[in-house]
Amino acid sequence: MKELIFTPLEMTNSNFSVNDMAKNAEGAVGYDVLKDSVIKKMEYYNINAMGPAGSINSSVTDMAKWVTAWINNGKAGGKELIPIGYRTEAIS
Secondary structure (H helix, E strand, C coil): CHHHHHCCCCCCCCECCHHHHHHCCCCCCCEEEECCCEEEECCCCCCCCCCCHHHCECCHHHHHHHHHHHHCCCEECCEECCCHHHHHHHHC
16 A cells, blocks of 8 residues: 555555554544543554554545545556556445
């Protein structure tokens, strides 16, 4: 994925590890409210062993690059990254 998708699309904030996501300055964080008034940043919960969608963590900017490739018939920089057969099957 990194070699075939992330790198060609310049998806520099996408990874497969909660630990890597925690190191990213652009990573999203959750918050909890304690006793109706105290806002506390929540720690990441490591779900690597059971993570959905291949455990991909990403940013809105990187996801926009992925969607743009889909809109452009699987192409980015003039190169087909998402083969037509896969796109056809995925949207069927």
